[in-house]
Amino acid sequence: MKTPLLYFISICFMQLTFSQVVINELDCDTPGVDNMEFLELLSDTPNFPLDGYVVVFFNGSSSGMNSSYFTVDLDGYETDINGLLLIGSNSVSPVPQLLISENVIQNGADAVAIYQADDTDFPEQTVATIDNLVDVLIYGTADADDADMIAIFNQDPRFASIQQINEGPGNNTNSIQRFVDMDDNVSYTATTPTPRQLNDGSGVVLNGVSISVAQTQYNEDDSFDITFTTETPVTEALNFNILLDNFGFNTSDFTGNTMISIPVSQSMASTTITLVDDIDDEGDEVTRIRFESLPAEYLELNSNLEIRIVDNDFTMANFGTPLNPTFGNVISTQPTGYYNSLDGLADTDLRQALQDIIADPNVVRAQTYADVLDILVDADQNPLNSNQVWLLYTEQGRAKLDLQTGSDNNGKWNREHTYPRSRGGFFDIEEDEIADGIDVFWTTKADSLRHGNSDAHALRAADGPENSARGNQHYGQYTGPVATQGSFYGDVARSVLYMEIRYNGLQVVNGFPENGAGELGDLATLLDWHRNDPPDDFEMNRNNIVYNWQFNRNPFIDQPDLVEYIWGTNVGDTWDQQLSVSEFDANAIKIFPNPSKGTISIKGLENEAELSVFSIEGRQIKTVVLNEDRLLNLNVVSGIYVLRIASKNKTTTKKLIIE
Known part of the structure; x- marks a missing residue:
């Protein structure tokens, strides 16, 4: 059994007569996910109203600089029949009268103080002060003393001898409790927590x-x-x-x-x-x-x-999941002429013209990181069940309600940056925590790299543990969970290629660079993924939904051939929308049924074409020359295949499921 750590502090001037409410108990660190932390206040008299009081937590770390990180307004609350008010998460038992989120209270070396003030007097990063101070506790978990914090509160004569109290090492099972002896001397003990009970065992037993x-x-x-x-x-x-x-x-x-x-x-x-x-x-x-x-x-x-x-009344979409894709059921909502300015351009001129469209500061909008959650529940909705989102890497649906909101990500989904933040240089600001809706937005431009943090074209719903496992690996290093079918390959490729064009300072490169700021690999892998996993209805639908929020589109979903003109086989060639799209219209060529038992019908060919069949890994299986619409027996095993159809130097790809 762990022996309680006793800290006897003879501070005779710290008496109850000096204030009507004090810090009675603090549990700043609990084993596991820190969901049982709490703060308990004690008043001189029972049922004491706490209007006009505020609790402020101060960060004593070198980066925190003894400034506030969390404030609790006590207006409207009162202590109980024993003079106690418990502040903590709903995981604490008994349930606190004042609920806060889990894992908010830091371990230390830090401080918590009571003031007669308003919460607005302590905006985030307010330096600790003795003005209007009622009580304070400086604490840690086997940390070195925070001399600067102690010096601040030493300026108040009542706390001239204050010391830092140790709750125990990390993941301890103690709390820090306040005791007063017969001579009104205050001491602190680190021992078994007693929330909603007086520390000396007295009072009304509830x-x-x-x-x-x-x-x-x-x-x-x-x-x-x-x-x-x-x-x-x-x-x-x-x-x-x-x-x-x-x-x-x-x-x-x-x-x-x-x-x-x-x-x-x-x-x-x-x-x-x-x-x-x-x-x-x-x-x-x-x-x-x-x-x-x-x-x-x-x-x-x-x-x-x-x-x-x-709810058993969920709806299903008229298109498939990325795992069982459909094509041509969802039509692009791009405005007429959206890409016309690209015609006749090549190389850097083509890149710049494309960026001018998707990063136009007079049109394009940036939303908050919190808004992205509202975007994803629509954009990544599972086509098979409207109550779920479709998870990017694990290729499965998950209830929208299973969004990760705490530190535990098991069975939860969260927001995955396909272009990792640590490689892209994106970051949060305080306003990112506010979901203020589709009609409130920031003006953004190509140099607004920070807005890459909340660009929904590069954020996807993903399984929490798998997101953590991916970390910031380059694609090619990371190829997805074992036994998945790679249905996300093309989606990911087009997402990160979009980011390179959208934001200055980002580049998709060959290999796996570790020190290049803004660089992400592997370009060769991503080009293969793009070619072998063409845009499907799911991807087009999310492109349309994101466009409704951001007023820009991922052009490589609308015009997949653009990838070849910027990074691939057509670099240096002049882009012509009519030649690249209209003359060889992918939607005009129909392959059905899809899924198929192995025999397919091909309709819509106007000229001789070459049909190549590739496995999902990119291995070419067979090639057939087609002179007219016909019935074709592929004679392949069950799985996902990519059909590439080439005619007059133009190509289109379609995904096919063989059952």
Whole structure:
């Protein structure tokens, strides 16, 4: 058993008589994902209103410079029957009266202070001060003393002898607790946490109540029981209400009793909730089970239990996933003449003209990094299930509700930069945290490299652990998870090639450069991926959706041949939209059925053409000369293939699924 670490600080002037509220307990570091951190305040008298008080956390690291990083406004809150107010995440038990996000409180060496002030008095990065100071605790987790922070608070005579208190090493199981002896001397002890309890064991003992359910996910039309259990039998009937509403989920979505009663001498009660099976496609929803009117003598041991309600009324798109693609069902929404300025140009002139279109500061808009989430739930929606997003590398659907919001990414999806931030030089600013909608935007231009951080053409929904595994590897080094079929290869290639043209300072190069600022590889790999995995309906649909937000398009989805004129086999040739597109129209040539059992029909050929069949890895399997529309037996095994059709020095590619 770990022996408590005792810190006796004889600071006689730190007495309760000097203030009405003090820092009573702090748990700044917990094992694992740091979701159980909390701060507890103590007032002289019970049920003390905290209007006019604010809690400020200060960063004592060399980069933090003893300035504020998190502020909690206490207006509207009051301490409980024991004079306690607990501040922490919903993962803390008992549930704090004041909820904050998980993993917010830093480990140290840092400080937390109470002021008689307003939260607006402490914007982020405000240097620690003794003005209007009520109480302060300087703490760490086996860190060296923060002498600068100590010196700041030493200026207040009440804290002239303040010391830094050690909670223990990293991932410790302690909290720092405040004690006052008979002579009003204050000491601190690092020991087992006691949230919502007085540190000396005195005060009113509150009876804890917990909520439990059998599962965390149900379908519409299911029924489930919610059970409520007290720590000790109640001495008089306990009556309280519960709430289940949460955003769009409300009383029209369920039936059941929400008024709960635990009889005298009992410790348990339950209610049955039945979910309504409607015909509306509302998307998957989440109910949050929580107490509404629990008497003051009871503690909420847990609350805000989230139960997912799976909507069975999801819709399907008229096009396929990248794994089973379709072509020609989604039409580009590019404005008439969008690419006309490219005609007759080559080399650097062609590059510049293309950048002038997709980075035009008079037209193109940049959104926040938070807005990207709203873009992705539409742009990356799973064509097979409107309640899911399609994950880039792992080639699967995942519930939109499984967005990563904390440090745990298992089973979650998040935003993947196809052009890694560390290689591109993108970064966040504070305003990036605000999702302010489609009509609020930044003006942006080719030199606005920072906006690459939130450019939705280069951000995709991805599995959290796989995103971490990819890291900032170059493509070619990274080829995706084992056993996936590479359905994302062309998408990724066109995404990063777009970034090179869109932003000055980025370059896609051959090889795997490690020191080149703004460089990403491997160009040869990406060109192969582009050629062997042509744009499909899924990619065109997301191009259209992103265009609605950003007012620019990925030209290599609309005009895939442009890749050859800038990086490939046609470098130096003059681009002519009519010759490159109209004379050999990919949409005019139809290959069906797709998927196929092995025999396909080819329609729309106007001249002799050569059809080449490639495996998804790029290996050429066979070549056939076609003089007219015909039925063709490919005689290949099941899998994904790329058909390249060449006629009069023009080519087009189509993806084919063989079942």
